[in-house]
Amino acid sequence: MTTIDDFVALLRDELGLDVGREDLGRSLDEVAGWNSIHLLALATRLERVSGRPVVLPELLKAGSLEEIYAAAVGP
Amino acid sequence: MSVERVAELFRAGRLAAEYPLVRGLLSAADGDGLRRAGHVLERLRPDDVLREHPDTSVLTVAVIGHGTVGTVVPVLTAELARHGLLMRPFLGDFQGYVVELGDPGSDLYAADPDLVLCVLDPAVVFDEVGVPWRVDDVERVLGEKVRLVERLAARFAETARGTLVLNTLPLTSHATAQVTDHRSRARLGAVWRAACSDLLRLGESNPSVVTIDLDPLIAEGIAVTDQRQSLYAGQHLSAELLARYAREIGHLARHLAGLTKKCLVVDLDGTLWGGILGDDGVEGIEVAGGYRGRAFTAFQRTVKQLASHGVLLAAVSKNDLGAVREALDKHPEMTLREDDFVRVIANWRPKHDNLRELAGDLNLSVDSMVFADDSAFECGLVRRELPGVAVVALDEEPALHAARLLADGWFDSRELTVEDRSRPRLYREELVRKDFLDSFASLDDYLTSLDVRVRLEDAADTHVSRISQLTLRTNQFNLTTRRLQPADVQAFAAEPGRRVLAVRTSDRFGENGLTGAIFVRVVGEVLHIDNFLLSCRVFSRGIEQACLLAVLRHASAAGLREVLGTYRPTAKNGKVRDFYTRNGFVSVDGGADGGVDRAADGGVDRAADGRADRAADGGADGAAWFRHDLDEIADPPAHVRLFDGLAVPETGGTAS
Numbered sequence: 001m002t003t004i005d006d007f008v009a010l011l012r013d014e015l016g017l018d019v020g021r022e023d024l025g026r027s028l029d030e031v032a033g034w035n036s037i038h039l040l041a042l043a044t045r046l047e048r049v050s051g052r053p054v055v056l057p058e059l060l061k062a063g064s065l066e067e068i069y070a071a072a073v074g075p
Numbered sequence: 076m077s078v079e080r081v082a083e084l085f086r087a088g089r090l091a092a093e094y095p096l097v098r099g100l101l102s103a104a105d106g107d108g109l110r111r112a113g114h115v116l117e118r119l120r121p122d123d124v125l126r127e128h129p130d131t132s133v134l135t136v137a138v139i140g141h142g143t144v145g146t147v148v149p150v151l152t153a154e155l156a157r158h159g160l161l162m163r164p165f166l167g168d169f170q171g172y173v174v175e176l177g178d179p180g181s182d183l184y185a186a187d188p189d190l191v192l193c194v195l196d197p198a199v200v201f202d203e204v205g206v207p208w209r210v211d212d213v214e215r216v217l218g219e220k221v222r223l224v225e226r227l228a229a230r231f232a233e234t235a236r237g238t239l240v241l242n243t244l245p246l247t248s249h250a251t252a253q254v255t256d257h258r259s260r261a262r263l264g265a266v267w268r269a270a271c272s273d274l275l276r277l278g279e280s281n282p283s284v285v286t287i288d289l290d291p292l293i294a295e296g297i298a299v300t301d302q303r304q305s306l307y308a309g310q311h312l313s314a315e316l317l318a319r320y321a322r323e324i325g326h327l328a329r330h331l332a333g334l335t336k337k338c339l340v341v342d343l344d345g346t347l348w349g350g351i352l353g354d355d356g357v358e359g360i361e362v363a364g365g366y367r368g369r370a371f372t373a374f375q376r377t378v379k380q381l382a383s384h385g386v387l388l389a390a391v392s393k394n395d396l397g398a399v400r401e402a403l404d405k406h407p408e409m410t411l412r413e414d415d416f417v418r419v420i421a422n423w424r425p426k427h428d429n430l431r432e433l434a435g436d437l438n439l440s441v442d443s444m445v446f447a448d449d450s451a452f453e454c455g456l457v458r459r460e461l462p463g464v465a466v467v468a469l470d471e472e473p474a475l476h477a478a479r480l481l482a483d484g485w486f487d488s489r490e491l492t493v494e495d496r497s498r499p500r501l502y503r504e505e506l507v508r509k510d511f512l513d514s515f516a517s518l519d520d521y522l523t524s525l526d527v528r529v530r531l532e533d534a535a536d537t538h539v540s541r542i543s544q545l546t547l548r549t550n551q552f553n554l555t556t557r558r559l560q561p562a563d564v565q566a567f568a569a570e571p572g573r574r575v576l577a578v579r580t581s582d583r584f585g586e587n588g589l590t591g592a593i594f595v596r597v598v599g600e601v602l603h604i605d606n607f608l609l610s611c612r613v614f615s616r617g618i619e620q621a622c623l624l625a626v627l628r629h630a631s632a633a634g635l636r637e638v639l640g641t642y643r644p645t646a647k648n649g650k651v652r653d654f655y656t657r658n659g660f661v662s663v664d665g666g667a668d669g670g671v672d673r674a675a676d677g678g679v680d681r682a683a684d685g686r687a688d689r690a691a692d693g694g695a696d697g698a699a700w701f702r703h704d705l706d707e708i709a710d711p712p713a714h715v716r717l718f719d720g721l722a723v724p725e726t727g728g729t730a731s
Contacts, residue, residue: 015114037149040143060307
């Protein structure tokens with residue numbers, strides 16, 4: 001996974017979330033269908049598709065899908 | 076792909092309407108697919124599905140525990156959907172299980188769950204041993220926790236009607252490696268296993284409890300813990316282990332919903348033995364000799380083992396019957412013999428036709444069948460023609476046949492009864508009866524010569540498991556289809572004015588065992604028949620009339636004014652829709668008040684005892700009521716000999 005569009009596709013396919021790019025900046029509380037359990041499932045999937053470990057505490061601190069993406073693919 | 080189709084249906088807003096398709100769409104899904112489907116299915120509102128498909132079996136499943144256990148919810152939703160069930164989830168608070176189980180006023184109890192999954196993990200112990208810890212500390216905390224769980228389970232049994240599921244605590248090298256000497260490390264393993272052993276035995280003394288042993292699941296090669304998810308998110312069991320656990324719970328849920336499979340139908344060539352009987356001859360097939368023969372024998376042994384647990388075994392093969400019989404009887408190395416099967420069908424008709432006919436002969440629904448075949452063509456055809464049949468797709472590798480058959484716990488149940496052990500014999504006798512019937516000119520002649528004997532008596536403690544099982548397994552002659560756990564049956568029988576009657580039957584071919592149950596309750600001057608069940612093996616022989624009329628006679632002798640019977644329609648019990656009207660009852664106009672005194676319908680003690688009322692509850696869901704005024708009670712069928720063993724109560728006011 002390299003692009004933000006790949007990330008959106010992952011959210012839709014893996015978690016069944018009906019989200020688009022416009023939802024990425026929202027607070028997680030405002031993302032339709034999001035719950036905290038999704039984060040753990042997402043962390044596992046992100047590691048599998050990107051082939052590198054994610055820093056879970058960074059993901060847990062993220063307040064939006066955008067911040068999750070940044071934590072997962074960031075330097 | 077099938078899982079994507081589930082997501083598409085959801086996005087199109089059609090998933091609730093198309094819910095019956097989901098079972099088929101998920102039937103071949105792997106773990107990954109089920110997890111993804113689960114994230115979609117958990118967003119579906121159960122009430123939306125029930126509005127479209129009111130007959131869907133729905134279970135309220137609570138997930139509580141010590142750590143983060145919510146990960147199990149989506150995958151469990153998918154596992155239940157895979158069996159055609161609908162899940163209403165309740166998720167407990169983080170580390171909330173003690174309060175939730177311990178407080179009868181908790182939200183958990185208010186949710187009235189069918190199943191409570193109390194997910195225990197090693198942190199239950201290691202969060203409390205302090206640092207540094209010694210094996211003695213672990214032993215002490217383990218002992219405290221086991222006693223705590225026993226108390227909580229007892230509270231659950233007093234308070235709730237459902238089933239409490241516990242699990243063993245996995246011991247990981249992460250713990251054992253922190254004890255550096257081998258002597259202490261071995262002792263840690265010993266005290267740990269002793270505590271797990273206590274948890275496993277809890278179900279023996281508390282019938283509300285089922286304990287899942289996680290060790291055999293972990294031994295399949297599943298990591299117990301993901302350290303990061305454990306430390307950062309409090310999820311002490313890995314998502315993979317929780318998913319595997321969810322699969323086990325799916326099997327249990329299927330059983331609790333009355334959907335346990337009853338009959339295993341196996342193919343022969345390529346399934347029970349190698350080669351083609353028609354081409355290779357009896358001497359030429361691979362049964363035990365050689366490498367592959369060994370694998371086929373292992374599979375036959377597994378099948379025989381399942382049959383010993385009351386699974387009805389049948390064979391359906393495209394072969395000549397003579398050759399098949401010769402192979403089963405004469406081949407010196409065969410593990411399964413013709414006697415092990417309730418029926419061996421060998422012909423050249425489509426297999427789904429044979430399955431349908433077999434189900435008819437055994438008086439079972441095709442939905443209660445599991446079909447195992449090494450031919451992808453035959454599996455595909457049966458799947459398409461009979462979507463309710465569970466298809467176990469085998470292939471050319473016989474060494475994996477047994478694992479594939481066992482993977483889905485198709486025949487899992489809570490407890491084995493005496494009737495289970497003898498079920499295959501009983502069904503074989505039943506087929507002999509059918510042949511006997513075919514030799515008579517009229518049904519009356521047949522029934523007269525059958526010499527049917529019925530014993531009606533108050534259920535004893537030893538009958539509770541079997542009666543619970545009848546409520547779980549019986550779909551056709553089940554007037555209300557209330558599924559009752561053993562504790563529900565006990566609670567019903569323990570209430571004043573309520574009785575559970577056991578029906579035992581036999582005939583010239585032998586004993587049928589405990590084949591029926593009647594739940595009755597006296598309210599004022601009225602006897603309510605809350606449920607009436609009869610095994611599909613024995614109905615339509617006058618047994619049901621003989622028992623019902625005996626109940627009426629007892630009610631009349633006790634000076635009661637009338638008897639009310641309830642019928643609650645389901646997809647499968649249409650056969651008994653007119654059971655009461657055929658036996659002198661008149662329909663009471665339906666609706667909430669329709670002439671039946673609903674205020675007297677257990678309303679007062681409803682809050683006091685949820686379990687007893689689980690059995691008594693009726694009326695709100697399409698139930699119809701029927702009344703018998705006891706003025707004229709018909710004569711029982713002449714061909715049935717009834718032994719009335721019902722106790723006469725010391726004072727008036729019960730059924731006798």
